[in-house]
Amino acid sequence: MPLRLFNTLTGQIDTLVPQPGLAPGPALRMYACGPTVYDYGHIGNFRTFLQIDVLRRTLLLLGIPVRHVMNITDVDDKIIHNAQAAGISIGQYTAPFERAFLEDLDALRVQHPEQLARATEHIDRMVQLVQQLAQVGAAYQTEDGSWYFRLASFPAYGQLSKKDFAGMEDGARVDVDEYEKDSARDFALWKAAKPGETSWDTPIGRGRPGWHIECSAMSMEYLGDTFDLHAGGEDLIFPHHENEIAQSESVTHKPLARHWMHVRFLLVDGRKMSKSEGNFYTLRDLLLKGYKASAIRLALISVPYRHQHNFTFDGLVEATAAIERLRTFHQRLTQATLAPGSNPDLQAAAAQAHQTYIDALSNDLNTAEARAPIFDLVRAANTALDRANTDPARLLADDRAPILAVLAAFDAVFDVLTDTDADATRRALAWARETSRLDDVAPSVLALDAFTDQAIDALVAERTQAKRQRNFARADQIRNQLAENGVLIEDSKDGVRWKRK
RNA sequence: GGCGCGGUACCCAAGUGGUAAGGGAGAGGUCUGCAAAACCUUUAUGCGCCGGUUCGAUCCCGGCCCGCGCCUCCA
Numbered sequence A: 001m002p003l004r005l006f007n008t009l010t011g012q013i014d015t016l017v018p019q020p021g022l023a024p025g026p027a028l029r030m031y032a033c034g035p036t037v038y039d040y041g042h043i044g045n046f047r048t049f050l051q052i053d054v055l056r057r058t059l060l061l062l063g064i065p066v067r068h069v070m071n072i073t074d075v076d077d078k079i080i081h082n083a084q085a086a087g088i089s090i091g092q093y094t095a096p097f098e099r100a101f102l103e104d105l106d107a108l109r110v111q112h113p114e115q116l117a118r119a120t121e122h123i124d125r126m127v128q129l130v131q132q133l134a135q136v137g138a139a140y141q142t143e144d145g146s147w148y149f150r151l152a153s154f155p156a157y158g159q160l161s162k163k164d165f166a167g168m169e170d171g172a173r174v175d176v177d178e179y180e181k182d183s184a185r186d187f188a189l190w191k192a193a194k195p196g197e198t199s200w201d202t203p204i205g206r207g208r209p210g211w212h213i214e215c216s217a218m219s220m221e222y223l224g225d226t227f228d229l230h231a232g233g234e235d236l237i238f239p240h241h242e243n244e245i246a247q248s249e250s251v252t253h254k255p256l257a258r259h260w261m262h263v264r265f266l267l268v269d270g271r272k273m274s275k276s277e278g279n280f281y282t283l284r285d286l287l288l289k290g291y292k293a294s295a296i297r298l299a300l301i302s303v304p305y306r307h308q309h310n311f312t313f314d315g316l317v318e319a320t321a322a323i324e325r326l327r328t329f330h331q332r333l334t335q336a337t338l339a340p341g342s343n344p345d346l347q348a349a350a351a352q353a354h355q356t357y358i359d360a361l362s363n364d365l366n367t368a369e370a371r372a373p374i375f376d377l378v379r380a381a382n383t384a385l386d387r388a389n390t391d392p393a394r395l396l397a398d399d400r401a402p403i404l405a406v407l408a409a410f411d412a413v414f415d416v417l418t419d420t421d422a423d424a425t426r427r428a429l430a431w432a433r434e435t436s437r438l439d440d441v442a443p444s445v446l447a448l449d450a451f452t453d454q455a456i457d458a459l460v461a462e463r464t465q466a467k468r469q470r471n472f473a474r475a476d477q478i479r480n481q482l483a484e485n486g487v488l489i490e491d492s493k494d495g496v497r498w499k500r501k
Numbered sequence B: 001g002g003c004g005c006g007g008u009a010c011c012c013a014a015g016u017g018g019u020a021a022g023g024g025a026g027a028g029g030u031c032u033g034c035a036a037a038a039c040c041u042u043u044a045u046g047c048g049c050c051g052g053u054u055c056g057a058u059c060c061c062g063g064c065c066c067g068c069g070c071c072u073c074c075a
Helices: A043-061 A077-086 A090-107 A123-135 A213-223 A234-252 A283-288 A293-302 A313-335 A344-362 A367-386 A397-413 A421-434 A443-449 A453-468 A472-484
Strands: A003-007 A012-016 A028-032 A066-072 A115-118 A139-141 A147-149 A188-192 A200-202 A205-209 A227-233 A257-263 A266-268 A309-311 A487-492 A495-500
Touching: A003 A043, A003 A257, A003 A344, A028 A043, A028 A213, A043 A066, A043 A227, A043 A257, A043 A266, A043 A283, A043 A293, A043 A309, A043 A344, A043 A397, A066 A213, A077 A090, A090 A283, A090 A421, A115 A213, A123 A139, A123 A147, A123 A188, A123 A200, A123 A213, A123 A234, A147 A234, A213 A227, A213 A234, A227 A234, A234 A257, A283 A293, A283 A421, A293 A309, A293 A313, A293 A367, A293 A421, A313 A367, A313 A397, A313 A487, A313 A495, A344 A367, A344 A397, A367 A397, A421 A443, A453 A472, A453 A487, A453 A495, A472 A487
Parallel strands: A028 A066, A028 A227, A066 A115, A227 A257, A266 A309
Antiparallel strands: A003 A012, A139 A147, A147 A188, A188 A205, A200 A205, A487 A495
16 A cells, blocks of 8 residues: 655645666665754654654554654854863763664654665765765855855746745845855855864865755765655745755755655644743653653654644643553453454454555555554454453454554554553663763652562562462552552553563 | 634544544443452544535635734744
């Protein structure tokens, strides 16, 4: 089944399929704008990366292989400034943030792209692109040695953002540092080195790349002149992606990407997230407050990517409950002792749920709609599991696999059934210890270290033994002790389950 | 000012020209040593307001009100 996805370039929903023949290999070639590693990632960043993960995983689920490239922008004004202030090299400055970013992706179970591309490792390719642009008259050098893109040379400018620059006023001086530009909107391709700043000595002069050039250079390097999909946050439509198009297409005279996907911004408590509003959260902030990585993942992907998502703590609590329902069911179904045979109603329900699920995702990644049939199936199966052994409507042995297969398809995209939350939170806790950020850590997070999985298993076993001996006082004592440390016990006819709250 | 998006039950949130998915929360019940889980019942004659088109509109059109985003660094 093909994926129908809104395309910013055409302004409509288009079918996204790999176009063969443009580059080697059968995969769908996608480039997603990654982070500028000057700080820890916040939940707004991660909404975008999570939604791109939903796209990637949906493509894979639909049987479309992907070649996914993401840039790491490890040189820009802010990085240079901050590194200088700290008295270290930009590499020393960015390395911990890049590592933290990749760790955060892991915590959120975001799949890594096939290729990570660091800006500082592709300076040559960027210089080459500037030279090519100069050759076709689309780039010019100013007296200070900087290079700019000549917008007047690219009439199609504005096609992505639907902006009309025809009546644009030339000559307006907007930036005092860039007084030599031919036109106010001309943007920097290469910035001449200022004293003491990080710079590279190159054939086009000593300096450093402008903001947009790295994505043009690296996307074409790894994916060819034209690739299938370019994705990023909605803020990148203009000017970043518009500028990428101008830079690349001026040289290649071919479309840079056929399909453009943009993820809408997140609001927090109804406002755009910003440090000054006091509603700014990094992933690490939330983990240390005791919210689970899986709940953050589910919350951030459950509102479809084109909708404005209002992020709230209530939403995280709700996502936590939803995940528990799914995990409890998954465990129950896996462990259940079942009589042989199959129940046609459940077989049909599983097939129906699977189809509805796939249809929803295929429809512009409608994650909200995709969740519904999964929960419908969970209820139907739970009901059947509750029925007596003699009831013909009960769940039978051959019903297990098809229902688990639907859950697997769900998890192929949503990926919340496997509980790796404690690990993610422990890593955040270790980081907080190393960097002396223990002030706001929730007690439940600190308790993670006191009760390891092994310790819990041992106590649960002891309690089961006590129950067998009908020593309910001791059994309840253990249950309370665990509960006080955020561990819940559930008895069932198929054994004892426990989970961290 | 220009461009764009949204207003659906207590909360979050899909959706369709034919009579409102799903999740969370609340209430009552079943089950259970107790609890948890699970299941059942229950919470929108209603989808911002006013007109229009239609046999019929929450969904289409027009107007209005409210909220939000982008247009500058930003995912």
